[in-house]
Amino acid sequence: MGCGAGATVAVVALVWVVAVTVDVAGVSLFLQPPWRGQCLAPGVIRERGDAAPLVPSRPTLKKLRIAAAGCQACDLWRTGTQTVFGEGKQTSTVMFVGEQPGNQEDLRGKPFVGPAGALLDKALVEAGIDRNEVYVTNVVKHFKWEPRGKRRIHKKPNASEIKACRPWLDAEINVIKPRVIVCLGSTAAQAILGPKFKVSAMRATFVPSPLAPFVTATVHPSSILRAPSHDQRRAEMAKFIADLKKIRKAIDSEPAMAAARRR
Numbered sequence: 001m002g003c004g005a006g007a008t009v010a011v012v013a014l015v016w017v018v019a020v021t022v023d024v025a026g027v028s029l030f031l032q033p034p035w036r037g038q039c040l041a042p043g044v045i046r047e048r049g050d051a052a053p054l055v056p057s058r059p060t061l062k063k064l065r066i067a068a069a070g071c072q073a074c075d076l077w078r079t080g081t082q083t084v085f086g087e088g089k090q091t092s093t094v095m096f097v098g099e100q101p102g103n104q105e106d107l108r109g110k111p112f113v114g115p116a117g118a119l120l121d122k123a124l125v126e127a128g129i130d131r132n133e134v135y136v137t138n139v140v141k142h143f144k145w146e147p148r149g150k151r152r153i154h155k156k157p158n159a160s161e162i163k164a165c166r167p168w169l170d171a172e173i174n175v176i177k178p179r180v181i182v183c184l185g186s187t188a189a190q191a192i193l194g195p196k197f198k199v200s201a202m203r204a205t206f207v208p209s210p211l212a213p214f215v216t217a218t219v220h221p222s223s224i225l226r227a228p229s230h231d232q233r234r235a236e237m238a239k240f241i242a243d244l245k246k247i248r249k250a251i252d253s254e255p256a257m258a259a260a261r262r263r
C-alpha cells in the first residue's frame with residue numbers, strides 16, 4: 001500500500017471513529033443501516049419523543065415518506081422493521097387512521113395489507129366507497145410488539161409514543177386535506193377526537209374538528225376479526241358496513257353542503 005492510500009485509510013478511519021463517538025452520544029450522523037431508510041439529518045437527537053424536527057418545511061407526501069423512513073423520535077424504531085407510512089393518493093377525500101402497523105404491515109412496509117386491511121377493503125366495497133379516494137395511515141408508524149414463542153404479538157403504543165409520532169399524522173392531514181377523517185378503533189379516536197369520544201357509544205357520529213369537515217370514528221377492523229363466533233363476526237361486520245355507508249353519505253352530500261355554505 002502506498003503512502004497516499006495509507007493516508008486515505010487513516011482519514012476514513014478517523015471520520016468513522018468520530019461518527020461512532022457522536023452516535024454513541026445519541027446523535028445519528030450516518031450510522032443508520034441502509035435497510036432502515038434514510039439517515040437522520042445531522043444534529044437530530046434520537047428518541048427525544050418528538051418527530052416534529054424531521055418534518056420537512058414544505059412537505060409533499062413523497063418528502064414526508066422519505067423523512068419518516070429515517071425517524072427515530074421514539075424507541076419503536078428499534079423493534080419495528082421499518083417505518084410504515086400512510087398510503088393513498090394526495091388527492092384522497094377520505095382518510096382512515098388506524099392504531100399502528102401489524103405484523104404483516106411491518107414486514108411489507110405498507111399499512112392495512114394484513115387481515116384487518118383485507119376486511120377494511122371488503123367493507124369499503126360493500127359501502128360503495130372508492131378505494132382510490134381513500135388514504136390509509138396510522139397514529140403510530142412503527143410496529144410495537146412483544147415475543148410470544150415464535151410470534152410477535154401486537155402491543156398497544158403508549159401515550160409518549162403516540163405523541164412522538166403525531167407530527168407525521170398532522171403533516172399527512174395538512175398535505176392531503178381530506179374531507180373526511182375516520183378513526184379506526186379507540187387508540188386513533190382518543191388521539192384525534194380526545195378522551196371524551198367513546199367509540200362503542202358514538203361510532204359514526206360526526207364531531208366538530210379543525211382537522212376536516214367530517215371527523216368520526218368507528219371500530220377497528222381487527223376487533224371484528226377477534227369476535228368470538230362466526231355469527232358475532234357477521235353481525236359486527238354488518239354494523240361496520242353500516243357505519244361506512246353513513247360516512248359515504250356524508251362524503252356524497254359534502255359538495256352540496258360546501259356549495260350551500262358559499263351561497
Ligand code: URA
Nearest residue numbers: 098099100102111112
Ligand atoms: N392495524 C392497524 O391499525 N393498522 C394497520 O396498518 C394494520 C392493522
Ligand code: SF4
Nearest residue numbers: 071073074077142165
Ligand atoms: Fe418515529 Fe413514529 Fe417510528 Fe416513533 S413510531 S420512531 S415517532 S415513526
